[in-house]
Amino acid sequence: MKQLFFLLTFLSYFTLLSAQTKPEIAFTLEEKNLIPEGIAYNAVDKSFYVGSIYKKKIVQITADGKVSDFISSGADEIEQVLGMKVDARGFLWACNNTSEHDTVNRISNVHVYDLHTKKMVKRFKLVDDRVHLFNDLYITKNGDVFITDTQASMLWVVRRDSKTLEEFTKPGSLMWANGITASQDEKHLLVSTTGSLGIAMVDIQTKAITPLLNDRYRMMGFDGLYRYNNILIGVQNTFFPESIQKIVMTPDNRRAEKVDFLGESDSLFNIPTTGVLADGYFYFIANSQLLQIIGSSQGKIKDPEKLEDIIIMKIKLNEVY
Template identity: 85%
Template sequence: MKRYCFLFLYLLAEGLLAQQKPEIAFTIEEKDLIPEGIAYNAVDKSFYVSSINKRKIITISADGKVSDLIASGDNEIEQVLGMKVDAKGFLWACNNTPEHDTVNRISNVHVYDLRTKKMVMRFKLVDDRLHLFNDLYITKAGDVFITDTQASMLWVVRKDSKTLEEFTKPGSLTWANGITASQDEKFLLVSTTGPLGIAMVDTQTKAITPLLNDRYMMMGFDGLYRYNNTLIGVQNTFFPESIQKIVLTPDNKRAEKIDFLCERDALFNSPTTGVVADGYFYFIANSQLLQIIGNQGKIKEPEKLNDTFIMKIKLSEAY
């Protein structure tokens, strides 16, 4: 028995040693920001962080200077979630009216030219269903796919189009959230909280199948990203909160292995989304999202809020 206990402790220690201690990349000294999305502009090495509580987008310059890119409520922007920068230097930002606002129920994608800081397009959705534009993926060809969490579906804006189109049917992707794609972009990979786990959506036929695996529960990733032949998932649905690495088979249709990149960090407080940039994975470590959910848009305990920490993990050491 002692030998088995020793072996268990040894394997546990090996697993912990395999993880990295994430480091703080940036600190945003705005305690009530309640951030959700983060994006990166490789041209000037700036980061962009969205705010749910303040309905705005901030920028972090390459030297760490923090300032507002889009001020609160500008261009009727609502609570801002997932964001991506496209090849043209445009920032796409999902935003929605607050959950407690049962009158307006508006979901938007605002598109900003980062050179001029002006809005160049707005895709607005108002109908008789509940919607929540949550995250998006931009293909190399320029198509933009958007997860709609409340309607459990995907939308698409085709390259150079000014129209928002249904891509999958409502209810097809339970609580769709994080989204990325296979290396060849034949499949979208969408995080769900249903039996599909991580769903594979064929970009041509729209057929939906699960990402296969023999032994892992792959549900509820807030952010989902591809790096080489792996996925990086931000897990805040189940505990411990963690950043996970999912190793895929060469055909991208099965998960071979899941490892923790990091978990149980003292600064974690509902980590949400991240972005791969210059060999690192940057992510929002403490969105403090639970401070505002279910409280009519008000902060529950303002005295317990902390600064926002953007942390990073060096991917070359984890692969």
């Protein structure tokens, strides 16, 4: 009887694994030393934008697959590009910062570009006596932009049509804040942390911070965090193996009901970072190769011969349920 039980359990587990959505390659970029972190999408012309940490630039991939520099290296004093988003008015918002080995300048920026003219229309620059890292951002339906600051463990906000960067939560309030999205009703921001909060819920009106409740799951360290209906999709690269996770929330948006893998231990993964919802798919950077430049490399590629083409993968959203 025990043997039969274990056999049935194994077969059920194998069937579950076989039924899981498997990421597939969407497109590749031959510029191996991009070391990309952020990706954005313009639904109007179906172009993708990929930001480069190493080359301090933004690449555009058009609907017909043409690849070119949208913003060339160092243009407009842009630094290492991280999270990016396209807003409803056709502007590309790009978080960027001086490199980790640059302990003198310590500049954090958000550059805003008009997608039609490729011109920078705004730049929000932060330089003070603290260390900052503008990492990712979320744009609400009314046009407010919330920015995670990983090094200062906090959030900033740029109100619609404002020329000012405002402190939204206090420094230290959101430990290593990174990926960010919002609840379906946009009453709460959902922010990935590496502290005891896990995924933090930040009330947009009161600024009160509470954890996204769950009974059994460890939910932290998501580089990218996205909402699709009542599901959160998280790109997890803090712990190994790296994975793309699906978090099903309860109807009140206050509790995680279930966590599953959409992709795990894929042979193509090499520090997956962020993604974007586009035309029924979740696209994400599968192999940023970020370990090639972090640590003691002083911003240089550690082993150029081991670099590979950049792979953007996708998961069909109607199969996420």
